[in-house]
Amino acid sequence: MESMGVFSGGDFRAWTTLLVLVSLLLGVSGIAAAKDESALVEVAIQLKWRHQFQFAGYYAAIEQGYYRDAGLNVTLYERSESRSPIDQLMSGRVEFAVADTGALIYRASGVPLVALAAIFQSSPSVLVTRADGPIDSLYDLKNQPVMLSGGYMNAELLAMLANAGMAVDDVQVVPSETSLEPLISGEVAGYNGYSTNEPFEFTRRAIPYRVFRPSDYGIDFYGDILLTTETMLNTAPDVTRNFLEATRRGWDYALTHPDKVVDLILRDYNTLGKSREHLMFEAEASKSLILPNVVPVGYMNEERWRHIESVFRDQGLLTGEVDLNTFLYSAEPDSLFDELFWAHRWYWLVALVSMVGLALLLHARRLHAEVAVRTRQLSDAKQQAEQEARTDYLTNLPNRRHLLECLVRYSAQSQRHDLPLSLIMIDVDYFKRVNDEYGHAAGDEALRQVSALLAESVRTGDMAARMGGEEFAIVCLNNDAQEAVALAQRLCQDIASTPVTFGSTEFSLTVSMGIAVYEHGEAVSSLLQKADLALYQAKAGGRNRVQTWHADGDLPSGPRTASP
Numbered sequence: 001m002e003s004m005g006v007f008s009g010g011d012f013r014a015w016t017t018l019l020v021l022v023s024l025l026l027g028v029s030g031i032a033a034a035k036d037e038s039a040l041v042e043v044a045i046q047l048k049w050r051h052q053f054q055f056a057g058y059y060a061a062i063e064q065g066y067y068r069d070a071g072l073n074v075t076l077y078e079r080s081e082s083r084s085p086i087d088q089l090m091s092g093r094v095e096f097a098v099a100d101t102g103a104l105i106y107r108a109s110g111v112p113l114v115a116l117a118a119i120f121q122s123s124p125s126v127l128v129t130r131a132d133g134p135i136d137s138l139y140d141l142k143n144q145p146v147m148l149s150g151g152y153m154n155a156e157l158l159a160m161l162a163n164a165g166m167a168v169d170d171v172q173v174v175p176s177e178t179s180l181e182p183l184i185s186g187e188v189a190g191y192n193g194y195s196t197n198e199p200f201e202f203t204r205r206a207i208p209y210r211v212f213r214p215s216d217y218g219i220d221f222y223g224d225i226l227l228t229t230e231t232m233l234n235t236a237p238d239v240t241r242n243f244l245e246a247t248r249r250g251w252d253y254a255l256t257h258p259d260k261v262v263d264l265i266l267r268d269y270n271t272l273g274k275s276r277e278h279l280m281f282e283a284e285a286s287k288s289l290i291l292p293n294v295v296p297v298g299y300m301n302e303e304r305w306r307h308i309e310s311v312f313r314d315q316g317l318l319t320g321e322v323d324l325n326t327f328l329y330s331a332e333p334d335s336l337f338d339e340l341f342w343a344h345r346w347y348w349l350v351a352l353v354s355m356v357g358l359a360l361l362l363h364a365r366r367l368h369a370e371v372a373v374r375t376r377q378l379s380d381a382k383q384q385a386e387q388e389a390r391t392d393y394l395t396n397l398p399n400r401r402h403l404l405e406c407l408v409r410y411s412a413q414s415q416r417h418d419l420p421l422s423l424i425m426i427d428v429d430y431f432k433r434v435n436d437e438y439g440h441a442a443g444d445e446a447l448r449q450v451s452a453l454l455a456e457s458v459r460t461g462d463m464a465a466r467m468g469g470e471e472f473a474i475v476c477l478n479n480d481a482q483e484a485v486a487l488a489q490r491l492c493q494d495i496a497s498t499p500v501t502f503g504s505t506e507f508s509l510t511v512s513m514g515i516a517v518y519e520h521g522e523a524v525s526s527l528l529q530k531a532d533l534a535l536y537q538a539k540a541g542g543r544n545r546v547q548t549w550h551a552d553g554d555l556p557s558g559p560r561t562a563s564p
């Protein structure tokens with residue numbers, strides 16, 4: 001767990017490289033998008049109403065330079081009393097227009113309109129009543145004066161009334177006005193407003209109100225359809241696509257920075273004289289209908305348009321055939337998946353970078369774990385090698401090197417704590433004969449069995465070792481000369497009385513032993529030499545015996561010679 005949250009040098013370099021690559025990619029695309037002002041294509045858009053947050057995306061796209069990046073110089077026109085947006089579009093005064101779903105009726109009657117995008121996924125069009133009046137349900141509007149626009153303008157409100165069980169004739173239709181006063185004064189019982197607008201005024205004036213939404217009565221229309229003409233689409237498809245993309249970017253910006261765009265409206269577009277609070281209310285209410293977190297801004301679905309078409313047909317507003325394939329604009333990417341992918345590309349990028357980062361982190365952790373395992377293996381191998389270097393391969397007893405280390409340590413302890421220390425050198429008698437008579441393998445086995453006997457006879461802390469060939473030694477700390485002699489004699493007898501078994505063969509062995517007792521201050525080599533000399537004397541004395549070294553002993557100093 002120790003590497004969690006800590007980047008190694010390798011991780012850091014990988015991250016840096018990735019970030020540089022991403023920056024380069026973004027930088028390159030930014031440079032490519034920059035356009036020469038003189039080469040901009042002039043286009044105009046007719047808005048559906050007066051300036052307000054309802055058209056925030058277009059203001060943002062101009063202000064943020066998205067249209068310029070797309071090679072366009074865009075002019076916005078507010079709604080004029082005399083001409084509808086569709087009139088403006090079809091007369092060629094503008095290339096684009098924002099209108100409502102009634103555009104479908106035009107299309108059915110042969111007007112070559114193309115719907116590029118539906119900005120509001122749910123129409124803001126609602127019927128507003130006073131909550132403190134006699135209207136508790138739509139049915140209460142029967143025979144009441146209700147402000148409504150005729151034809152397709154309020155088709156969704158009329159369809160709502162129809163779904164609530166009323167005919168258009170059941171209410172007294174009063175022509176629309178922009179003023180709310182007739183409703184407030186009680187002159188009319190219902191008012192065709194926008195859920196993004198009128199509620200603010202009622203709240204501000206502390207007048208209780210009620211909103212009847214078509215969507216609550218199964219009528220689900222889009223709001224604010226961005227339109228162009230077939231001619232425009234055929235003659236300038238790139239301009240159309242670029243305009244749509246830049247508009248979407250504008251909306252994305254406006255919906256994520258509503259306060260900035262409200263500032264912009266107050267500064268440059270506030271022909272309605274709305275307050276900041278009113279515009280912020282509109283921004284909030286619009287966002288809940290545009291649903292930018294659910295679908296890319298402008299998303300359209302053929303099924304929804306079929307639904308709208310059927311409502312128009314039910315009301316007798318639409319009779320001809322409508323070819324939705326030609327009415328609904330489709331450019332690549334055209335699937336919801338692709339649209340969602342592009343709309344959320346930054347999230348994907350962040351997710352991708354996070355995943356790469358996570359993968360690097362996991363890789364670093366795995367490397368860390370691998371290094372730990374390898375280090376442990378190396379340490380084990382080293383320990384094993386050291387152990388093997390100090391162990392006799394045939395008998396598994398400590399070897400000569402190990403015994404010498406032990407002697408050095410024990411001699412220091414003996415001196416420090418004034419403890420007796422004895423060294424017993426042991427040599428198998430006439431061992432050459434064993435090899436000669438029973439074979440080398442039997443000789444090996446004999447050495448193993450002698451070793452086992454020695455190992456089990458020494459006390460814990462003492463050491464029995466094989467010095468080489470048929471020679472062994474025992475180091476006894478805290479054993480005086482007498483105890484060492486007693487141990488050696490007992491071992492001599494045990495070895496002599498314990499036959500060696502090799503397969504079906506049995507034979508006996510004897511050993512000779514030389515004992516020396518450590519004198520404080522003397523070198524380990526001197527102790528070894530004395531024990532060796534005592535062993536030599538034991539051999540010379542007839543073998544199968546124990547000889548203790550004495551300072552005044554008559555010991556020969558030359559090398560021992562084997563004698564059968």
Ligand SMILES: Nc1nc2c(ncn2[C@@H]2O[C@H](COP(=O)(O)OP(=O)(O)OP(=O)(O)O)[C@@H](O)[C@H]2O)c(=O)[nH]1
Pocket residue numbers: 394427428429430431432433435439440441442443444447468469470539543561562563564
């Ligand atoms: N099988 C076997 N024989 C060994 C090993 N190491 C040494 N030897 C044999 O041990 C014998 C030692 O012979 P010598 O040094 O002449 O001594 P000895 O025959 O024991 O006679 P004394 O020591 O004088 O009693 C040699 O024949 C060596 O080859 C071993 O690891 N295995």
